[in-house]
Amino acid sequence: xxxxxxxxxxxxxxxxxxxxxxxxxxxxxxxxxxxxxxxxxxxxxxxxxxxxxxxxxxxxxxxxxxxxxxxxxxxxxxxxxxxxxxxxxxxxxxxxxxxxxxxxxxxxxxxxxxxxxxxxxxxxxxxxxxxxxxxxxxxxxxxxxxxxxxxxxxxxxxxxxxxxxxxxxxxxxxxxxxxxxxxxxxxxxxxxxxxxxxxxxxxxxxxxxxxxxxxxxxxxxxxxxxxxxxxxxxxxxxxxxxxxxxxxxxxxxxxxxxxxxxxxxxxxxxxxxxxxxxxxxxxxxxxxxxxxxxxxxxxxxxxxxxxxxxxxxxxxxxxxxxxxxxxxxxxxxxxxxxxxxxxxxxxxxxxxxxxxxxxxxxxxxxxxxxxxxxxxxxxxxxxxxxxxxxxxxxxxxxxxxxxxxxxxxxxxxxxxxxxxxxxxxxxxxxxxxxxxxxxxxxxxxxxxxxxxxxxxxxxxxxxxxxxxxxxxxxxxxxxxxxxxxxxxxxxxxxxxxxxxxxxxxxxxxxxxxxxxxxxxxxxxxxxxxxxxxxxxxxxxxxxxxxxxxxxxxxx
Ligand code: ATP
Ligand code: MG
Numbered sequence: 001x002x003x004x005x006x007x008x009x010x011x012x013x014x015x016x017x018x019x020x021x022x023x024x025x026x027x028x029x030x031x032x033x034x035x036x037x038x039x040x041x042x043x044x045x046x047x048x049x050x051x052x053x054x055x056x057x058x059x060x061x062x063x064x065x066x067x068x069x070x071x072x073x074x075x076x077x078x079x080x081x082x083x084x085x086x087x088x089x090x091x092x093x094x095x096x097x098x099x100x101x102x103x104x105x106x107x108x109x110x111x112x113x114x115x116x117x118x119x120x121x122x123x124x125x126x127x128x129x130x131x132x133x134x135x136x137x138x139x140x141x142x143x144x145x146x147x148x149x150x151x152x153x154x155x156x157x158x159x160x161x162x163x164x165x166x167x168x169x170x171x172x173x174x175x176x177x178x179x180x181x182x183x184x185x186x187x188x189x190x191x192x193x194x195x196x197x198x199x200x201x202x203x204x205x206x207x208x209x210x211x212x213x214x215x216x217x218x219x220x221x222x223x224x225x226x227x228x229x230x231x232x233x234x235x236x237x238x239x240x241x242x243x244x245x246x247x248x249x250x251x252x253x254x255x256x257x258x259x260x261x262x263x264x265x266x267x268x269x270x271x272x273x274x275x276x277x278x279x280x281x282x283x284x285x286x287x288x289x290x291x292x293x294x295x296x297x298x299x300x301x302x303x304x305x306x307x308x309x310x311x312x313x314x315x316x317x318x319x320x321x322x323x324x325x326x327x328x329x330x331x332x333x334x335x336x337x338x339x340x341x342x343x344x345x346x347x348x349x350x351x352x353x354x355x356x357x358x359x360x361x362x363x364x365x366x367x368x369x370x371x372x373x374x375x376x377x378x379x380x381x382x383x384x385x386x387x388x389x390x391x392x393x394x395x396x397x398x399x400x401x402x403x404x405x406x407x408x409x410x411x412x413x414x415x416x417x418x419x420x421x422x423x424x425x426x427x428x429x430x431x432x433x434x435x436x437x438x439x440x441x442x443x444x445x446x447x448x449x450x451x452x453x454x455x456x457x458x459x460x461x462x463x464x465x466x467x468x469x470x471x472x473x474x475x476x477x478x479x480x481x482x483x484x485x486x487x488x489x490x491x492x493x494x495x496x497x498x499x500x501x502x503x504x505x506x507x508x509x510x511x512x513x514x515x516x517x518x519x520x521x522x523x524x525x526x527x528x529x530x531x532x533x534x535x536x537x538x539x540x541x542x543x544x545x546x547x548x549x550x551x552x553x554x555x
Pocket of ligand 2: 036
């Protein structure tokens, strides 16, 4: 590959990093992933994780994990724990211990005092409404607060009293003295500190003033000497403010670069909305297999590789778009096709009696575990007089043999790894439902040693009745029925897919699955990929459908 081609295959962030390393502007790559612990991580966060940790890996740098825990109201330790375990599950290791913006509250307080001393910050006694009204709009210069020109001494005194708890919540704030006429609203004297007499999940009751995100985030990057602060596009307009703080405080010059958020079809990527789904009981929890959280995908059967490959394929863009969910589904099919052993699982069982098979005879047949991976070997499949096939695989009155390759009166099919059988009859219950069907097998047609010369088009899966394992199967589908949830005008809850879960209570699985453990993954032949769920008990296995074998939506 020529230098030029190599350069073109890099994304714009990699191009910037390589240029900086070459010019000597930067000596090392130090990134961070900065989640706010106010919910579980979703697929959008995976993009940020893969980007930040991936760049650190690629350029021999380091990546910090920092919890942006400056808002004491919404944060919980449960979220911190889930975030750590999700990152580890993806296979990444953060540099040193996990960090917390709240660890920097003392430093941030000192930064604030330093800005007051330089005349760049002031205590404003106006109400929130007055402050907001004073900002006016981008095309009209803002109105300066009557408190804007307080003396340094007075500001120092008032800020100390804010910290000491002498004032009520909402009675005053600390603002940066930037530029009330800037066309960028973030520069119109943004709020740095608010009074909040709230317990914090890490600092307890030590503080009753808390820094705003815009005064904590950029400064935390500087404190950790992050070279590349990567964030999503909505922070572009905040960048001049972060640069202003760095300049006025003369601290480490972290550089912010924005990239497009990941938006995914049929999916919401907003912690606020995901929390609402959980709290209102539309799903069973943050790790419901329909949730686009990393915990949900994991329980659904998505592998770390499938998520990482997906995110890499999406790439890093500078403009927002929406990614086709088929790409994510393709990624998990591709991964499990290589890794998952094939088994027979019958979702809607119909009993077949092989009438010319001796009553108690059991023959052990050999089945291939994974045609994509010879090293996966074979397994034993007991075959007996009574078996189950899918109810869909039989029709009482089927169309012509050129259109219907499965079972029907007088029709022949191969039972995979076993024999060719011919349907000789069936029995109906009083309700008109087919109760069982009758077949005869041809002893000359055993798979692997068939000398009959017979040709049949249909091959069916089956499970021996006597050896079958009972299971519950949860057929998950997309949580929403609308592709682009960013452009809807009504409540997103109106777009929930009412058929996102179908539970099959009494599926029949092949005997080898008796020993399956939670987390084990399989391909149920002709149906899809499935994972054993944590709800499984000794009495009953529970399987989640990860994804169907083929995309059944794109028609
Ligand atoms: P949400 O809107 O879901 O609350 P957020 O951006 O507020 O998302 P944070 O916990 O602040 O969530 O995000 C941590 C990091 O993940 C940030 O750097 C953020 O830019 C990034 N991130 C969040 N959502 C996405 C997304 N959809 N695509 C890419 N990166 C994302
Ligand atoms: Mg946020």
